[in-house]
Amino acid sequence: MATRVLMPALSPEMKFGKLTRWLKRAGEYVEAGDVVAEIETEKATMEVEAAASGVIERILVPEGAEKVAVNTPIALIAAMEKPAAPPEQAAEAQEDLPPLSLSVRDALREALAEEMRRDPLVFILGEEVGESQGAARVTQGLAQEFGPKRVVDAPITEHAFAGLGVGAAYAGLKPVIEFMSFNFALQAMDHIVNSAAKTLYMSGGALNVGIVFRGPNGARARVGAQHAQDFSALFAHIPGLKVVAPFSAADAKGLLKSAIRDPNPVIFLEHEKLYGQLFPAPRGKDHLVPIGAANIARAGRDVSIVAFSHGVGLALKAAERLAEEEIEAEVIDLRTLRPLDMATILGSVAKTGRCVAVDEGWPQGGIASEISARLMEEAFDDLDAPVARVTGQDIPMPYAANLEKLALPSEADIVIAVKKTLYLKT
Amino acid sequence: MAASPYEPQDGESRLAAFLGDGGDVAVYRAMLLIRRFEEKAGQLFGMGLIGGFCHLAIGQEAIVVGMRLAARETDQFIASYRHHGHLLASGADPRAVLAEMMGRRGGISGGKGGSMHMFAPELDYFGGHGIVGAQASLGTGLAFANAYRGDGRVCVCFFGDGAADQGQVAESLNLAARWRLPIVYVIENNRSVPGQEGELARRGAAFDIPGEALDGMDVDAVRAAGTAAIARARAGEGPAILEMGAERYRGHSLADPAKYRRKDEPRAAAAPDPIERQRVRILDAGQADEALLKQVDAEVRAIVADAAEHAAQSPEPVAAELFSQVLM
Numbered sequence: 001m002a003t004r005v006l007m008p009a010l011s012p013e014m015k016f017g018k019l020t021r022w023l024k025r026a027g028e029y030v031e032a033g034d035v036v037a038e039i040e041t042e043k044a045t046m047e048v049e050a051a052a053s054g055v056i057e058r059i060l061v062p063e064g065a066e067k068v069a070v071n072t073p074i075a076l077i078a079a080m081e082k083p084a085a086p087p088e089q090a091a092e093a094q095e096d097l098p099p100l101s102l103s104v105r106d107a108l109r110e111a112l113a114e115e116m117r118r119d120p121l122v123f124i125l126g127e128e129v130g131e132s133q134g135a136a137r138v139t140q141g142l143a144q145e146f147g148p149k150r151v152v153d154a155p156i157t158e159h160a161f162a163g164l165g166v167g168a169a170y171a172g173l174k175p176v177i178e179f180m181s182f183n184f185a186l187q188a189m190d191h192i193v194n195s196a197a198k199t200l201y202m203s204g205g206a207l208n209v210g211i212v213f214r215g216p217n218g219a220r221a222r223v224g225a226q227h228a229q230d231f232s233a234l235f236a237h238i239p240g241l242k243v244v245a246p247f248s249a250a251d252a253k254g255l256l257k258s259a260i261r262d263p264n265p266v267i268f269l270e271h272e273k274l275y276g277q278l279f280p281a282p283r284g285k286d287h288l289v290p291i292g293a294a295n296i297a298r299a300g301r302d303v304s305i306v307a308f309s310h311g312v313g314l315a316l317k318a319a320e321r322l323a324e325e326e327i328e329a330e331v332i333d334l335r336t337l338r339p340l341d342m343a344t345i346l347g348s349v350a351k352t353g354r355c356v357a358v359d360e361g362w363p364q365g366g367i368a369s370e371i372s373a374r375l376m377e378e379a380f381d382d383l384d385a386p387v388a389r390v391t392g393q394d395i396p397m398p399y400a401a402n403l404e405k406l407a408l409p410s411e412a413d414i415v416i417a418v419k420k421t422l423y424l425k426t
Numbered sequence: 427m428a429a430s431p432y433e434p435q436d437g438e439s440r441l442a443a444f445l446g447d448g449g450d451v452a453v454y455r456a457m458l459l460i461r462r463f464e465e466k467a468g469q470l471f472g473m474g475l476i477g478g479f480c481h482l483a484i485g486q487e488a489i490v491v492g493m494r495l496a497a498r499e500t501d502q503f504i505a506s507y508r509h510h511g512h513l514l515a516s517g518a519d520p521r522a523v524l525a526e527m528m529g530r531r532g533g534i535s536g537g538k539g540g541s542m543h544m545f546a547p548e549l550d551y552f553g554g555h556g557i558v559g560a561q562a563s564l565g566t567g568l569a570f571a572n573a574y575r576g577d578g579r580v581c582v583c584f585f586g587d588g589a590a591d592q593g594q595v596a597e598s599l600n601l602a603a604r605w606r607l608p609i610v611y612v613i614e615n616n617r618s619v620p621g622q623e624g625e626l627a628r629r630g631a632a633f634d635i636p637g638e639a640l641d642g643m644d645v646d647a648v649r650a651a652g653t654a655a656i657a658r659a660r661a662g663e664g665p666a667i668l669e670m671g672a673e674r675y676r677g678h679s680l681a682d683p684a685k686y687r688r689k690d691e692p693r694a695a696a697a698p699d700p701i702e703r704q705r706v707r708i709l710d711a712g713q714a715d716e717a718l719l720k721q722v723d724a725e726v727r728a729i730v731a732d733a734a735e736h737a738a739q740s741p742e743p744v745a746a747e748l749f750s751q752v753l754m
Contacts, residue, residue: 123574149574154601155600155601155604157597157600157601159563159593159594159597160562160563160566160594160597160598160600160601161563161597161601162563163560163562163563163564163566163567163594163598164563164564164566164567164570164598164601165567166563166564166567167504167552167563167564167565167566167567167568167569167570167571168567168568168570168571168574169567170547170552170564170567170568170571171502171567171568171571171572172571173570173571173574190557190560191560191563191564194556194557194560195555195557195560195564198543199545199553200751200752200753200754201538201751201752202535202538202539202540202543202545203535203539203543203544203545203547203553203751204533204534204535204536204537204538204539204751205536205750205751206534206535206545206546206547206548207545207547207552207553208754239752240752240753242753263754264753264754
């Protein structure tokens with residue numbers, strides 16, 4: 001008789017969730033309590049455990065499915081004895097097949113694991129990164145592979161452990177400091193700005209600081225003003241830092257690997273809303289993406305939409321909608337915020353003559369403002385319309401769901417801004 | 427450029443050139459070099475040749491020299507902005523240190539750091555930090571690296587009694603104790619905050635970090651306490667705090683008239699000068715006579731005069747250096 005695995009609820013209010021990923025496949029043997037899948041809502045992620053031991057007979061809801069109702073059967077487990085281990089050859093052959101899709105979370109984990117295997121001086125330090133497998137589960141499994149010496153659980157003490165990381169970098173180690181969220185990095189701002197970013201310059205080149213500060217940045221849902229904010233511009237303001245904010249899984253992986261190998265301090269801004277998102281997996285054994293190079297995520301001739309991180313997804317959706325109205329938008333994924341790849345932006349604007357800059361952060365002194373100013377200075381004659389900015393509203397993040405939605409840039413906002421640069425009615 | 431009188435001889439390390447044979451006369455010479463250097467820095471500041479801040483540590487010479495004697499050459503030192511002596515005691519070239527303080531091309535940071543921001547990683551000296559207390563976390567990171575590599579090094583982390591109140595100092599003590607990191611925190615209690623004598627040594631009590639308060643103007647006492655604490659840290663038994671009482675003869679920086687120090691505050695009687703004390707010790711033991719000590723003073727003055735002369739002759743950095751070394 002088959003046991004049904006049901007879509008679980010994270011809270012009494014939860015009605016639907018997303019099935020992010022299957023960790024087991026049909027035909028695989030599982031013990032009761034094994035994690036078979038991952039689900040998420042806007043608020044959190046959760047692991048789904050097998051309700052009984054046996055072989056997964058059938059997967060009923062595919063990976064990536066959105067709006068899966070609570071208590072929907074998602075898989076059937078047939079009661080069966082554990083089969084004998086398959087011959088080794090078969091196991092190897094299976095490993096050679098790259099997965100077709102990869103979540104940003106797994107991409108980051110792969111990048112960390114690969115770099116830690118490659119260089120014994122790389123270590124990860126942060127809150128709950130080890131035994132608890134990471135608050136956002138980016139470091140899942142790393143403590144098991146690399147042990148507590150290299151996956152270091154730190155007490156809640158951002159100021160000191162950021163400084164400790166910089167000191168370890170002085171001594172030649174390659175620290176990856178995880179902030180549970182960049183909201184807490186403000187406690188560590190002194191060491192990021194005054195110790196990490198400036199030492200190379202102040203020492204006349206004698207002492208470099210090769211360190212990565214990483215973690216989720218930007219808005220997550222329903223957590224209020226202190227836990228939902230985008231600090232991209234704050235870090236991008238500081239000379240001596242490199243600042244990276246990827247969108248896709250392949251870029252997240254390739255850029256994190258590059259960041260860890262970089263001899264400079266790198267701020268690596270992840271996005272809570274992207275962790276569970278699936279993207280085509282990168283091919284190749286050592287996938288590296290250079291820091292400082294933007295990517296044209298979608299080609300177009302009519303308008304350039306410049307975005308980064310979660311905003312790229314909004315820009316791509318807006319571009320699809322605009323295409324229905326025969327407006328071909330070019331979407332530039334900045335990928336790196338410092339140094340800014342102005343050459344790619346200028347090249348695109350030379351072609352389109354119009355630019356919409358998308359920035360989840362606050363409008364004053366933001367990334368979008370910087371792009372707007374630089375275009376005014378460097379491409380004034382190419383512009384056929386003023387640069388338009390689509391940014392977060394100039395307010396602390398409200399908690400109420402409706403207000404929160406109004407505070408953040410949306411696909412519709414981008415469409416309206418694009419039409420404004422084209423002098424079209426909206 | 428003529429060779430500096432300080433130039434190490436025949437394969438001798440810079441540190442060995444500074445410390446000599448480590449005997450009483452050599453220790454006297456090392457402390458005197460720091461004293462004369464600081465006095466010269468004070469003069470140059472007064473003449474407008476050193477800009478901004480200039481934090482002198484006249485009166486605190488025995489602390490860094492004693493710790494240098496206690497440490498191995500490969501043990502790391504890290505300190506605050508009051509660190510000219512720490513640099514010299516790590517073996518840095520006085521010419522380069524003074525040139526940096528004057529913002530010259532020949533400075534140890536090429537003129538871009540200034541007096542508070544000087545580093546000599548090749549001498550295991552990691553600065554020079556302008557933010558009060560920053561070196562506590564940074565030094566704990568150096569110790570973390572030592573433990574990570576298991577290379578037997580110990581970090582000696584210096585900060586003042588003012589910095590001891592910083593939150594990150596308490597956070598760092600927690601981390602160092604939790605991971606038993608090889609570090610010795612030296613609190614140079616120059617009494618900028620009155621009435622804390624002996625209390626700072628107990629700041630690690632909540633983390634079971636042993637502490638000892640001692641006379642930081644007695645170089646032998648510093649050396650003995652430092653040797654024990656460093657050996658303990660090297661053996662994997664974790665951090666220690668050494669509170670070293672000292673008299674700082676000048677204000678916080680030369681821009682500070684030190685009005686908060688009472689005129690009737692006891693000085694020489696309660697805390698005899700570390701260099702004078704060493705001088706008397708040498709003479710009493712008959713290790714050297716006045717004539718020899720005068721010769722040492724003349725040598726030291728010559729080194730400092732040479733450093734000042736070379737620093738003054740060093741040109742300012744070229745304008746192109748403005749944009750170099752922001753990133754590697």
